[in-house]
Amino acid sequence: MSLLPMKDAVLITSGDLRESANRACWPAQQELERRLIERFAAEGVVLRRAVAVTPERGHGFVSSQREGMDIFTEIDPTANLVFATAAWQYSHHVLPGLRSHRGPILTVANWSGQWPGLVGLLNLNGSLVKTGQPFSSLWSEHFDDAWFIERLHEWVTTGHVDHRVSHVRSLDDVKLPPRQAEQAAALAERLLRKKIILGVFDEGCMGMYNAIVDDEILNPLGFFKERLSQSTLVAKMKTVDEAEAAKTLQWLRDRGVHLSLGSDDATELTESQLLTQCRMYIASVRLAKEFGCDAIGIQYQQGLKDSVPASDLVEGLLNNRERPPVLDEHTGVELYAGAPLPHFNEVDECAGVDAVITNLCWTALGQDPSTTLHDLRWGASYPVEGRDEFVWVLQISGAAPANHFLNGYAGATSDRQPPMYFPLGGGTLKGIGRPGRIVWSRVFVEGGALHIDLGVGSVVELPPAEASRRWSQTTSQWPLVSAIFDGISRDAMMARHRANHVNIVYAEKPEEALTLKAAMCQRLGLHVHLCGSVQLG
Numbered sequence: 001m002s003l004l005p006m007k008d009a010v011l012i013t014s015g016d017l018r019e020s021a022n023r024a025c026w027p028a029q030q031e032l033e034r035r036l037i038e039r040f041a042a043e044g045v046v047l048r049r050a051v052a053v054t055p056e057r058g059h060g061f062v063s064s065q066r067e068g069m070d071i072f073t074e075i076d077p078t079a080n081l082v083f084a085t086a087a088w089q090y091s092h093h094v095l096p097g098l099r100s101h102r103g104p105i106l107t108v109a110n111w112s113g114q115w116p117g118l119v120g121l122l123n124l125n126g127s128l129v130k131t132g133q134p135f136s137s138l139w140s141e142h143f144d145d146a147w148f149i150e151r152l153h154e155w156v157t158t159g160h161v162d163h164r165v166s167h168v169r170s171l172d173d174v175k176l177p178p179r180q181a182e183q184a185a186a187l188a189e190r191l192l193r194k195k196i197i198l199g200v201f202d203e204g205c206m207g208m209y210n211a212i213v214d215d216e217i218l219n220p221l222g223f224f225k226e227r228l229s230q231s232t233l234v235a236k237m238k239t240v241d242e243a244e245a246a247k248t249l250q251w252l253r254d255r256g257v258h259l260s261l262g263s264d265d266a267t268e269l270t271e272s273q274l275l276t277q278c279r280m281y282i283a284s285v286r287l288a289k290e291f292g293c294d295a296i297g298i299q300y301q302q303g304l305k306d307s308v309p310a311s312d313l314v315e316g317l318l319n320n321r322e323r324p325p326v327l328d329e330h331t332g333v334e335l336y337a338g339a340p341l342p343h344f345n346e347v348d349e350c351a352g353v354d355a356v357i358t359n360l361c362w363t364a365l366g367q368d369p370s371t372t373l374h375d376l377r378w379g380a381s382y383p384v385e386g387r388d389e390f391v392w393v394l395q396i397s398g399a400a401p402a403n404h405f406l407n408g409y410a411g412a413t414s415d416r417q418p419p420m421y422f423p424l425g426g427g428t429l430k431g432i433g434r435p436g437r438i439v440w441s442r443v444f445v446e447g448g449a450l451h452i453d454l455g456v457g458s459v460v461e462l463p464p465a466e467a468s469r470r471w472s473q474t475t476s477q478w479p480l481v482s483a484i485f486d487g488i489s490r491d492a493m494m495a496r497h498r499a500n501h502v503n504i505v506y507a508e509k510p511e512e513a514l515t516l517k518a519a520m521c522q523r524l525g526l527h528v529h530l531c532g533s534v535q536l537g
């Protein structure tokens with residue numbers, strides 16, 4: 001029963017569906033729990049695990065939805081509840097229990113890049129926002145800093161933590177420049193008449209409830225889903241000629257992509273994995289064309305990772321304007337020639353809506369529309385042009401368009417995906433984010449409606465030693481983008497962001513491009529929020 005100030009609280013966590021990942025991440029979770037229990041004790045609160053750890057499993061994560069539901073049957077629905085994670089976790093393992101919980105909820109992660117724990121936290125937070133369930137959230141490197149202690153005290157005494165999010169303002173309160181308002185109206189009207197198809201290769205990746213947008217919310221904006229299946233993709237891959245796959249791989253070699261080849265399929269990247277990925281690339285473009293899709297999303301995990309090598313290399317290629325050509329198998333005509341075929345990784349449908357709108361706006365402005373989502377993985381302060389800046393590590397699990405890398409394809413590498421996530425391997429498409437101005441954004445569901453947060457920022461090039469340090473503290477097989485979000489502190493970003501993902505696109509005049517995108521979103525019916533120091537223009 002929740003009485004304030006608290007005397008006790010229940011600790012729950014959630015993990016991956018993949019036990020190999022759970023076992024690898026367990027030491028980090030144990031350390032987080034130890035520190036958290038210690039800090040709660042200093043507040044006079046006994047924090048106790050909802051379930052004891054069974055040593056035979058090799059970890060104490062909740063690794064399925066059923067397991068999570070069963071655990072919640074043992075928890076007092078009014079208890080003070082602390083969800084803590086140090087690893088990537090599937091939110092749906094604990095969401096059913098959290099949705100019906102009536103006591104105060106606190107979600108916590110350690111400020112570490114080692115595993116995607118902050119990413120897991122943000123996914124759960126975004127999912128809770130979508131459900132409308134109230135919660136508070138905190139993060140800390142060692143759980144002994146003043147910022148954390150002060151806010152933990154606030155939660156323990158009031159059941160709530162208030163974060164400052166004054167960097168967010170509604171577009172409704174701002175006057176749009178007439179030129180962009182007019183252009184946006186024309187783009188929105190065209191979209192609403194022609195309509196958009198998002199090709200969804202299996203909905204619901206890795207428990208990411210926040211990434212699913214109901215048709216009732218989506219359709220009024222002119223967006224419709226074509227529900228495809230990853231088994232269709234695998235079947236289509238079988239129809240791709242060996243010679244065509246080899247040609248695609250040669251195209252990458254000719255552009256100078258470094259392939260980290262080895263010979264052991266279990267732990268290394270092999271030519272045969274790459275050729276299968278090339279088949280997947282060709283098959284996905286052909287299927288997209290067959291169903292008239294404007295963008296596609298491959299769920300890529302459950303099922304697919306057990307059937308074929310990972311889809312990441314495919315996803316990176318699709319999102320780039322310059323791609324290996326894919327010809328229609330009957331007519332020989334090049335499909336989606338000279339343009340990206342936007343791919344929303346992990347079937348994050350919110351990111352799919354975002355990518356299509358970016359694509360239309362940037363194309364109308366005559367700028368490169370290559371865009372991608374990334375995880376908000378981690379970050380640390382670093383001096384940039386004489387100022388101490390908070391520089392984020394943006395890192396999606398293996399795929400980003402080559403135009404976003406230093407030296408494009410020639411600066412790109414394909415590494416084998418980590419075996420603990422991808423038993424059948426598959427190459428990534430990674431590189432170092434090239435310096436430049438960007439527009440960042442996030443579409444999310446709140447209060448049964450679609451919203452978008454938009455801001456401007458920069459990708460910066462860090463000295464090689466710092467870039468290597470960051471890669472070594474995260475996942476070195478994945479891309480590394482070092483980003484600054486203008487006018488937004490680390491904690492304000494964490495407090496506001498309603499997802500694990502963030503979309504980025506480069507822009508010559510970011511304010512101008514953002515204004516067009518914001519105006520178009522508003523015309524389509526999204527609630528638009530401007531974040532940080534952004535001037536419309």
Ligand SMILES: C[C@H](O)[C@@H](O)[C@@H](O)C(=O)CO
Pocket residue numbers: 088116119346375396397421500
């Ligand atoms: C392979 C991993 O599970 C990743 O997919 C995960 O860290 C994410 O990217 C979550 O957005």
